[in-house]
Amino acid sequence: MKVLLVNGSPNAKGCTYTALAEVAKTLNENLIETEFFHLGGSPIRDCTGCRACRRNLDHQCIMDDKVNEFIPKAKEANGFIFGSPVYFAHTSGRLLNFMDRVFYSSADYLTFKPAAAVVSARRAGTTAALEPIMKHFTINQMPIVSSNYWNMVHGNTPDEVKQDLEGLQIMRTLGLNMAWLLNCIEAGKTAGIKYPQTEDKIMTNFIR
DSSP states (O other): OEEEEEEOSSOTTSHHHHHHHHHHHHHHHTTOEEEEEEOOSSOOOOOOOOOHHHHOTTOOOSSOSHHHHHHHHHHHOSEEEEEEEEETTEEOHHHHHHHHHHHHHHGGGTTTOOEEEEEEESSSOHHHHHHHHHHHHHTTTOOBOOOSSOSEEEOSSHHHHHHOHHHHHHHHHHHHHHHHHHHHHHHHHHTTOOOOOOOOOOOOOSOO
C-alpha cells in the first residue's frame, strides 16, 4: 500500500515538508510505502472549466503541468496527505489550483481512498487553511483521517517545527491512524466487503 504526500509549498525541504516527513516516517514504520510529490515553485494555473479532461480517456488536463504528472500516481495510490503552508490565514493558492484541477479531472481515482490535510504556520490561520483542503475530500466520498488535534505544526523554519513537540506528535498520530485505516480497508476487501454502490448524481439548480 502506498500513500502520496503532496507538498504544496514552493520550498522542497521547508516547514511543510518537515511535517509531512514525520507522518511518512510513521507510515514507513507501519509498513506503508510513501512517496513525496512536490508542487515546486512554478505557477499552477486554475481550472478554466473547459471540460477537455472529461473527453480524455486518461483524464489528462490540456494544461500540461504537475497535475498531469500526478494523475497516474493518484490512480495507483491507496491514500493521500495534502500539505500546505499558511499564507494570509489561508491555504497556498498553488495547492488549491492543483487540487481543483485534479479533483475535476480525475475524481474517480481518489474516491473512497483515505485522505488528510496538514498545514504549517508561523503562528495563526491554521484551522482556516485546513478547511478548503478537506472540502475536496468531502465532495468526493473520501474518508478523512484525523489525529489527536488539528493536523498542524508551528514554526518559521524547519528547525523550529522540530521544536514543536506537540505538532510532531500530531503528525505521528496521523501516520498511525492512516496506516490503521488503510489496513482496515484492505482487510475489508479480503473479507469480500465492496465499496458502496452510489446513486447517479442528481444536479439541482437553485435558480430556474
